[in-house]
Amino acid sequence: MYFLRTIVAVTSAISGFALTATAQNLEPMAQVTSVSQLSDVQPTDWAFQALQSLVERYGCIAGYPDGTFRGNRALTRYEFAAGLNACLDRVNELIATATTDIATRNDLATLQKLQTEFATELATIRGRVDSLEVQTATLEANQFSTTTKLGGEAIFAVNGVFGDNRAVSSSRIPGSNGNIEDTLTLTSRVRLALNTSFSGEDLLRVRLQARNFSPFGTSVTGSNMTRLGFDISNDNSLDVDQIFYRFPVGDRIVVQVDATNVELDARGFPVYSPFESSGRGAISRYGRFSPIYRHQNGGAGVEVAINPQGAIGANLAYLAPTANNPDNGFGIANGTYAAFGQLNFKLGEAFGLGLTYAHTYDTPTTGNISFMESTGSVFANAPFGNISTTGNHYGVQASLRIRPKLILFGWGGYSQAIAIGDPDSSTIVTGNRGAKADIWYYAAGLGFPDLGKEGSLGGLLFGQSPKVTSSDVREIGFGNRSRVDSDTSYHLEAFYRYRLTNNIEVTPGLLAIFNPEHNSSNDTEYVGTIRTTFSF
Structure with a gap:
């Protein structure tokens, strides 16, 4: 036998x-x-x-x-x-x-009997295989590419901002910045991503984008604290928004080379936030993830992930928005840049901790200074006015899955800004090259996966956006006051992403900023949105 x-x-x-x-x-x-x-x-x-x-x-x-x-x-x-x-x-x-x-003959007879008894099942399986072969041949004959897949996301959003006077900085007169216009807007953003793999382990992404959302920033509310996570406009012009190539080196290293405009959270950096997606996560810009990951987003660069699947790993990155610009001697090594390092600690899928350091250099030659990438006060984004500024940034981020449907997460950070150019005499009366400013921020949130329906997500977030707590410079014309945020703003956000179908999600959300611009004389500002996201 x-x-x-x-x-x-x-x-x-x-x-x-x-x-x-x-x-x-x-x-x-x-x-x-x-x-x-x-x-x-x-x-x-x-x-x-x-x-x-x-x-x-x-x-x-x-x-x-x-x-x-x-x-x-x-x-x-x-x-x-x-x-x-x-x-x-x-x-x-x-x-x-x-x-x-x-x-023996009995063995052969047994085999023949089994074949006869299961003839119907064998014929059915044979028919299914033949049908699958026909379908596979049809798909292969009509497929877009053997190596490339098309994915997309479209956002339609109705948004409104509400309040009384536009916010002013700590040294300004309340109400001097005009009133907030209580209006509703209908905005959209469309992204098409071509994802190509040549080996099955690498990824070449080319993403196209068109959008028409004017940000709810300083020109609308007097503060960038009210900005939404998916706002910015290019007047619906279609452009190449993102290009990168990611590939493994051995078993424990992944390298990504970015040609243009890739956010750090898309580079493989763990950001320890379930709200990170601009189309499916938090409604606010600050609520998506820690500001430390935003420094010099939008540029070219390279990122290396070391042991990304292990209990202990690390990430390194160098970003240079002026890498493709030879004007004034710019390029990969000159002009605006950011260098990152992060240590990652994981305990299965339940707990994650990231310790992050970034060194940045901003120069106004490439645009207005945005030291904290439009997530904090006016003082935090331009500690010394519009002059060249370098910074050392320290951050800690963590996420804990308490239960399958409850995630606790948060971040905290400290940044020290250092004036490299001479302080801007139009806004600063005292202060020299080498002047320093200290900036602090934090946030804590709760995520509720599958709330009410599988694939849905509820979210709550509370925190303080970047605030200048000390500064070596003072302002002209405002009582010779130090360029310091005198009070504390509080960020409170709630949203619920409801999954209608596998491809359609609706997210109502509300954002409240108490004491905007870290000035208790300012009125509370509210931003509401109903965001509909189509994915395919």
């Missing part, structure tokens, strides 16, 4: 795996003589007895060099061929050496 048993064993082994069309993570497999040699196979596993029979009785199942079987991963065609060949070699060996145990 060896022959019959071997045929049945081979058939059972093959039918228990899913075959894939490509070979990934190939490693030479070694024959084992006992199932105990496979470290990841336990007696409690549902297929333990089958594996034990195949390994110890028939000797035709191989393991990996590290002593594992990896029973939960898909079987590649190469591995299938290797396993099948081992079993067939064993069958030939049994036939050649067997005497009394060679297949």
Whole structure:
């Protein structure tokens, strides 16, 4: 009966795996003589007895060099061929050496009976395979590309800002900046991403974008604290918004080279926030993730992730918005830039911690200074006016999944700004090159995954956006006051992303800024939105 048993064993082994069309993570497999040699196979596993029979009785199942079987991963065609060949070699060996145990007429009759009894099922399977082959051929003949997939996202949003007077900085007169116009706007943003992979492990992304959202910033409310996470406008002109190429180097390093306009959270940096997506996460700009990740977004650069799947890992990045600009000697090494380093600590899927440092240099030659990337007060974004400024930034971010449907997360950070150019005499009366300013911020949030419906998300966030707590410079014409935020603003945000279908989500949300611009003389400002996101 060896022959019959071997045929049945081979058939059972093959039918228990899913075959894939490509070979990934190939490693030479070694024959084992006992199932105990496979470290990841336990007696409690549902297929333990089958594996034990195949390994110890028939000797035709191989393991990996590290002593594992990896029973939960898909079987590649190469591995299938290797396993099948081992079993067939064993069958030939049994036939050649067997005497009394060679297949008998009863064995052949049993095989014939099984074939007859399952003729209908075999015919059905054969028909399904033929149908799948026809469908696959049709798809291959009409596909856009063998290497590229198209993905997209479209946002329609109705937004409104409400309040009394526009906010003013700590040294200004309340109400001197005019009133907030209580109006509703209808805005949109469309993104189309071409994702290309040449090896199955790399990624080339080219993203096109068109949008028409004028930000709810200083010109509308007097403060950038009221900006939404998806605001900015290019008058619906279609442009190339993002280009990067990501590829692995060995088993523990991933490198990404950016040509243009890639946010740091898209580079593989863990940001420890379930609200990071601009189309599906928090409604506010500050509420998506820590401001430390925003420095010099929009430029070219390179990022390296070290051991990204491990319990301890690291990320490095260098970003240079002027990398493609040779004017005034700019380029990769000159002009505005940011250098990042982050240590990551993970405990499974439940806990994550990131410790981040960034060194930045901003120069007004490439535009107005935005030291905190439009997430804090006017003073925080331009500590010394519109002059060249360098900074050292320190941040800590963490996320804890308390329950499957409850995530606690938050961030805190400190930045020190240093004046590199001479202080702007139009706004500063005292202060020299080398003047310093200290800036602090924090936030804490709760995320409620699958709230009310699978795929939905509820969110609450409270914090303080970047605030200047000390400064070496003073302002002209405003009582010779130090350029320091005198009070404290509070950021309170709530939203609920409801999943209508797999491709359509509606997110009503409300943002309240108390004491905007860190000035208690300012009225509370509110921003509401109903964001509809279509993804495909």
